[in-house]
Amino acid sequence: MADELNIPIPSVKRLPSYLRILRQAKENGEKNISATKLALELGLKPIQVRKDLASTGIEGRPKVGFVIDELIMSITHVLGWDNATDALIIGAGNMGSALAAYDGFSAYGLRIVAIFDKDPGKIGRSVGNLEILPVDTIYQYIKSHRVTIAVIAVPANQAQATADMLVKCGIRGIWNFAPKNLRVPEDVVLQRTDLAASFAVLSVKLGRKYCEETEGEVIESDING
Amino acid sequence: MADELNIPIPSVKRLPSYLRILRQAKENGEKNISATKLALELGLKPIQVRKDLASTGIEGRPKVGFVIDELIMSITHVLGWDNATDALIIGAGNMGSALAAYDGFSAYGLRIVAIFDKDPGKIGRSVGNLEILPVDTIYQYIKSHRVTIAVIAVPANQAQATADMLVKCGIRGIWNFAPKNLRVPEDVVLQRTDLAASFAVLSVKLGRKYCEETEGEVIESDING
Numbered sequence: 001m002a003d004e005l006n007i008p009i010p011s012v013k014r015l016p017s018y019l020r021i022l023r024q025a026k027e028n029g030e031k032n033i034s035a036t037k038l039a040l041e042l043g044l045k046p047i048q049v050r051k052d053l054a055s056t057g058i059e060g061r062p063k064v065g066f067v068i069d070e071l072i073m074s075i076t077h078v079l080g081w082d083n084a085t086d087a088l089i090i091g092a093g094n095m096g097s098a099l100a101a102y103d104g105f106s107a108y109g110l111r112i113v114a115i116f117d118k119d120p121g122k123i124g125r126s127v128g129n130l131e132i133l134p135v136d137t138i139y140q141y142i143k144s145h146r147v148t149i150a151v152i153a154v155p156a157n158q159a160q161a162t163a164d165m166l167v168k169c170g171i172r173g174i175w176n177f178a179p180k181n182l183r184v185p186e187d188v189v190l191q192r193t194d195l196a197a198s199f200a201v202l203s204v205k206l207g208r209k210y211c212e213e214t215e216g217e218v219i220e221s222d223i224n225g
Numbered sequence: 226m227a228d229e230l231n232i233p234i235p236s237v238k239r240l241p242s243y244l245r246i247l248r249q250a251k252e253n254g255e256k257n258i259s260a261t262k263l264a265l266e267l268g269l270k271p272i273q274v275r276k277d278l279a280s281t282g283i284e285g286r287p288k289v290g291f292v293i294d295e296l297i298m299s300i301t302h303v304l305g306w307d308n309a310t311d312a313l314i315i316g317a318g319n320m321g322s323a324l325a326a327y328d329g330f331s332a333y334g335l336r337i338v339a340i341f342d343k344d345p346g347k348i349g350r351s352v353g354n355l356e357i358l359p360v361d362t363i364y365q366y367i368k369s370h371r372v373t374i375a376v377i378a379v380p381a382n383q384a385q386a387t388a389d390m391l392v393k394c395g396i397r398g399i400w401n402f403a404p405k406n407l408r409v410p411e412d413v414v415l416q417r418t419d420l421a422a423s424f425a426v427l428s429v430k431l432g433r434k435y436c437e438e439t440e441g442e443v444i445e446s447d448i449n450g
Contacts, residue, residue, distance in 0.1 A: 012429045016421035017406055020381070042406045079425050080432045098323025104404055108421050109428075149427070156245070173431045175424065179329055181242060181267045189434055191427035195418065196241035196333050199400065200304050202374070202416035203334075204237045206398045207305045209414055 007055040007078065014052055015075050016108060017042055022072050023107075034065035081109035087149035087175075088141070090162050092117035092125075092132045095177050096153030101128035112151075114141060142169045149173040156180040163190075232280040232303065239277055240300050241333060242267055247297050248332075259290035306334035312374035312400075313366070315387050317342035317350075317357045320402050321378030326353035337376075339366060367394045374398040381405040388415075 007015075021041050025033050035053070039046040053059070053066065056074045060066045076082045084106075089096050092115050099105075100115045115127055118135040125132050133141065141147070150171045154162050159178035166174060173189045176182055184190050232240075246266050250258050260278070264271040278284070278291065281299045285291045301307050309331075314321050317340050324330075325340045340352055341360040348359050358366065366372070375396045379387050384403035391399060398414045401407055409415050 007429070009426060009429075012425050013419070013422040016404075016419070016425050020404060020421075043408060078429070080428045085428070094323050094326040094328070098319050101319040102420075103319070104420065105424075107404075108424055110424055149431075172434075173427055175427055179241075179245060179332075183268060187434070189427060189430045191423055191430070193418070193420065193423045194238070194241070195327075195329065196245075197238040198416055198418045199330075199333060199335055200237050200241050201234060202398055202400055202414060203305045203310070204232070204234075204303070205414045205416070206374075209397075209412070 011052045011055050015079055019075050022068050026068050031068060032065045033068055035060055084109045084111045085149055086111050086113045086147045087151055088114040088116065088147050089151045089153055090116050091154035092122050092127060093153065097127045099151055099153060100130055113145065113147065139169045151175045153177045236277045236280050240304055244300050247293050251293050256293060257290045258293055260285055309334045309336045310374055311336050311338045311372045312376055313339040313372050314376045314378055315341050316378035317347050317352060318378065322352045324376060324378060325355055338370065338372065364394045376400045378402045
């Protein structure tokens with residue numbers, strides 16, 4: 001875990017991308033990989049790659065580069081992804097159902113174990129392999145299954161009440177997909193995925209590119225999502 | 226549009242959050258709002274709010290604060306959201322279907338007008354109000370409907386080929402949800418939403434909070450998503 005290391009957040013955000021490429025290379029039978037190759041794949045500068053990877057405690061060797069297995073293990077460990085983490089989803093609307101059925105989470109050690117909704121019409125239906133459970137059984141569920149992470153995918157006007165309820169149930173990490181800024185106690189970690197913010201950046205960059213033809217500014221892709 | 230102003234990207238990312246609160250306040254019949262109130266709602270410092278909003282060309286007045294209507298108009302204009310932008314989605318899997326059915330986009334002027342897939346088994350089925358179209362009709366569609374933005378929601382190994390195809394069809398802005406770093410020509414704007422990067426930050430912050438109890442560091446919620 002990241003207890004001995006204090007990796008900057010921008011580097012943390014890039015680690016999953018390295019992991020993806022390393023796993024792909026491993027599948028292709030490769031044993032070693034150079035910082036240059038990683039940089040090329042990700043559109044980064046080699047020096048950035050070396051810095052990011054050094055922060056996980058691994059350094060490349062001249063001519064050989066990085067040992068892929070070593071690097072995969074180190075990154076997985078830094079991210080705390082070596083053991084799968086159980087999480088539950090609150091809200092079985094479009095977004096919640098999509099997240100429940102999304103098969104990409106398992107690759108980074110996140111296991112969605114349950115999904116809850118308050119709509120009686122949805123209870124008992126299936127999303128992916130999960131049955132939608134009534135939200136008033138959530139306390140019981142969290143206590144008996146010792147889940148510590150919850151994904152909020154309810155409408156904006158229910159998001160704060162949902163967060164408050166989750167905190168009372170003992171949840172320590174909240175991943176918020178609702179379009180709402182939430183307040184949680186200091187000992188709870190809150191991460192937000194704000195689709196509107198991403199689209200705002202795309203809109204403004206497009207506007208700049210096609211309205212400021214004179215400036216000729218190169219707009220880079222945003223690897224940090 | 227953002228042609229006269231050069232607003233920093235972190236400010237751009239916060240603009241949709243201001244917009245959300247301003248619209249809510251307007252619905253509640255309010256006419257004016259203070260930077261302090263906006264700051265409180267979003268968990269920001271008032272000085273940050275004033276700076277962000279000044280960058281859109283609007284300044285508050287002493288005692289009165291900001292005129293809500295004025296601010297909504299200004300932010301919407303800066304983001305280029307005063308006219309709805311048409312976009313299409315490539316990939317009708319879990320993620321693509323969720324995005325197609327997601328009702329939150331319209332609030333920020335993004336209108337999903339079509340969804341495409343290459344799987345014959347999916348063609349003709351409905352997602353939300355849209356019928357899934359065959360991907361080999363996409364060139365025709367883009368040309369006749371003059372769409373400039375595309376959302377990529379295909380598996381990682383098809384993402385680069387999809388981006389190349391979209392660029393050839395004349396798409397100028399790509400919003401990539403596939404877990405893959407894409408390369409596009411300089412005149413195309415690429416924005417990535419990387420769920421793995423978000424979860425990495427949550428994981429590492431959780432690890433730091435519960436493994437470094439000694440440090441007592443306050444971990445702030447990430448408003449930038």
